[in-house]
Amino acid sequence: MSDRTPVQNAELALLLEVTGTPKPGNVDRERDFADLRFEHFMAGAVGARPGLGLAADGEPVGRAFEHAVAGMADQSAGNTQFGALLLLAPLVAAAGEGDLTPAGVDRVVRGTTVADAAAFYRAFEHVDVAVDDPPEGMEPLDVRHGSDAIPELEAQGLTLFDVMAESADVDGIAAEWAGGFARVFEAAEALLADDGPVPDRASRVFLKLLAEDVDTFVVTRNSPDAAAEVQRRAQAVLDGEEDATELAEELVARDINPGTTADLVAGALFVALERGLVV
Template identity: 35%
Template structure:
């Protein structure tokens, strides 16, 4: 980490670098927006969340309450859910300072963290599985959480079979670690972030796409990303395909942010 740079600074840099990178097929970037969500919304989100990150760095608050606070702060713009998944990853990482400590913090969460996390959903348009008894849209879901005495970790574990971000926080941030390692592997390339993102897209079906459009859609995007990696189509071809179909790999974008956060903290020199 560069002298004078805080964990909060690193997290904000990671968020800004991810959204400004180009080309990241299917997602908002410096060259295209969505009808209701623009680059400016993501950049506003980066700024708005700072006080929640600062509290996380000082350990003034719990995981659930700080995710809720960051989500409320960023709901001040009209661009919808911009960084909810990223907050789930970044808050424990900022609190812990490293992956090992972040994993332990998540394991020590409480029922109150789970309830706060559910409250945060009210400020997002995050899609969940239909007919799920813990569906946030079910008014009795919080009662069910309390009945089961589920912690935030328990809730993430419950969701991990169908949610890449939830799986990440319960399985030791393994994909975050892999992403950071890839960033160092591609160090010196001006398109580092785009190359790493494309590699992730070719290896992991994005669960955000899956929730909106089904398993086949997420697999199809992964297959086309492999075609890009093998030179059969261009990244712009994949980008056009995703945009035409509304496929936005948001879960892997969140993983990209947490990987950038770790890489920056370990000395990745983005400014060389």
Template identity: 40%
Template sequence: MVSWRRSSLMSQPTAEPVTIAELAQFAMLLEVTAKQKPGNIDRCHDYDDTCLTHFLASAVLAGPVFSRVAAGGISLGEAMYDAVARTNIHNGGNTHFGAFILLLPLIAGKGIASAAELVKMTSVNDAVLFYQAFGLTQVRVRSEDPMDVNDPSSIQRLIDEEITMYQVMEYSASHDMVAREWTNGFLLTRKAADLLFELGDGAENITRMFLSLMAKYPDTFIAKKFDEATAAAVMQKAAAVLAGAQTLADFDEECIRKGINPGSLADICIAGIFIALLEGWKWDC
């Protein structure tokens, strides 16, 4: 018989610190598994063609790309294409395209301040790779947009006119709140993170942070899918929920029934959770 004894000389093992890439993955997981984010996929409900598992898979599969970005070994355009290509292996359609637009520079910059400067240094090649990544998705675009991601001439225009990835975001900022984050210093990302610190620990505070953003900012994805009036109406109903004039469950059910999903705010929510985690926010059940 072999007996085991703890050596007095043995030191306690040292745990490896959590990486920035892992925090980004964790932020994606926390957002999609939060309860009752009105209109969006969460632990309470799926869509007919996309489900929670597709989002979980996306968060896991993006890990190696996040690690490369954190190490500084890949450009934002390359990272965008790789992240979309890696997570496009399921049939659930687009899951985290908008989240990648926000997370990749935030990971590279290890926070908002540096990210806001890094995005300004993107290249024409980054823009081309971004458009190619866009073409792999089923992301909703405006029908009147002259820069159609599915039209090869759009990529040639990027090259001919030397349009960088940052300039693509500048072009889209007026009608896309995710692109606008690149041009306004990640303003709503900052607000989302600050809200989590104000609200404190607890998974329910992710939903409350999400509702707070919904009540103040019309979701541009809803505006693209429906119209600006619908986006404004959803904003007002979110405010009613916060004021106690409507239940969260009823609001969630109405959004799901009508196919209203505030996807852009969900992406910003993910970015806000990531920044909060990076700055020491502790999540609790």
């Protein structure tokens, strides 16, 4: 068993996630986007560490997340791991409490406050994040308003868990918050059950997750049809009908980026590392 701390494992999880290849549509150690490169993800992982340290030390999840995002953003490309940090902050907090289980993480997220929600909104001022327009009547709570939305949050008494639960049907990260981090823990078990180099395991788990459900970041950034196509073709790779590397090249060329799935892999890597995954 490694002597790494939860914070070290969280940083390592972010680094291992980006080294996995091929991960169709995502930056990996062999593929970059024009304005978003492998090195930016490495810098983002290092920059996020102090914020994740706050989570491990028992500081409020929202504050830890906001600081992690601010640190992540201290590189020239902007947003690299926003969604991954939104998963990792409560996971690290649960690990810091000695209860990295679905029940333990559920207790952490359900214990968040209005102040945590305010910190989450402030985090959007550090980087540009692709999000859907809010439902009709919810415009005052548009996360793109950043701090300007905090009075409305306070007026409605919305905690960070409330905010996540409201988006759980359209956002894969929010769905994890509302659903006990089910996909993260399941993927962690798949990583532990696999063998070979960890980046290769991460690539295989990425494809498995991508084939299981549509990637909500692709839905938001591209279209529902694009997300359905990516899901279908990930399954074709698993069935031996398509080549993973060729699909990776094509999706990067088409600017289709299944970022939510990559975030889930980062969370799963953290859980697996905490449970004894050997690097």
